Amino acid sequence: MSDFDRFASIDALAMDVDGVLTDGTFEWSDSGGESKRFCFEDVMGLSRARKSGLALGLISGEDSPLVARFAAKIGIAFVAKGCKDKGAALREFAELSGIPLARTAFIGDDLNDLSALEIAGLSAAPANAQSAVKAAVAVVLDRSGGDGAVRQLVEMILRARTAK
Numbered sequence: 321m322s323d324f325d326r327f328a329s330i331d332a333l334a335m336d337v338d339g340v341l342t343d344g345t346f347e348w349s350d351s352g353g354e355s356k357r358f359c360f361e362d363v364m365g366l367s368r369a370r371k372s373g374l375a376l377g378l379i380s381g382e383d384s385p386l387v388a389r390f391a392a393k394i395g396i397a398f399v400a401k402g403c404k405d406k407g408a409a410l411r412e413f414a415e416l417s418g419i420p421l422a423r424t425a426f427i428g429d430d431l432n433d434l435s436a437l438e439i440a441g442l443s444a445a446p447a448n449a450q451s452a453v454k455a456a457v458a459v460v461l462d463r464s465g466g467d468g469a470v471r472q473l474v475e476m477i478l479r480a481r482t483a484k
Contacts, residue, residue, distance in 0.1 A: 326442050326458065327480035332424040333369060334377035334398070334413050334436070335470060336406070337387050339429035340446060341378075343466030356386050357466060365471030366394050372478055375417040379409045381432050407435030427473055429453060429465050444473050 338344050342356045349355070370376055376396045380387045383402030391399045398416060400409035406428070414421045426433070426440035429449040434456060437443040443457040446469035454460045459476075463469040 324480055327477050329423050330425045330442055330477045332375035332417050332419040334379055334410055334426050336428040336433050337378055337380040338382055339465040340427050341470060359466050359468055361468040362470040365474035369474045370395055375419055377413040379403050379406050405435060406433055407439055410436040410439060
């Protein structure tokens, strides 16, 4: 299958959060509160993806309430937090959405994402992903996590879907 056909066939996008939608850092305040920085380009990209009919999911190794809060803001129904087996979570996302893994993309940046990246129909990584992850994916994006990588992937998928 050509790269174009692979992108055009995608009907669902699932993603890691830390290192993909964020730059991988978090902050704790003196009172113990946690914060994460999300990129508005990615937010807009996810909005465009949702409006185009792509099913969206978040699969995070962290059990942070900020992940659920982000999902609620964007309108993402499938959220797996505190996930130890991201491949199993991606299979669950595919089953619940009714979209086969072959038509599902996953973007991840670190070693704990490999089990999902290996089974996704389209696997992608931000430019600043770990070397082993970049070696394992179909697409290494030009943009870094937390700096428009998700938007770049969404635009690639939408362009291919529109052109088919």
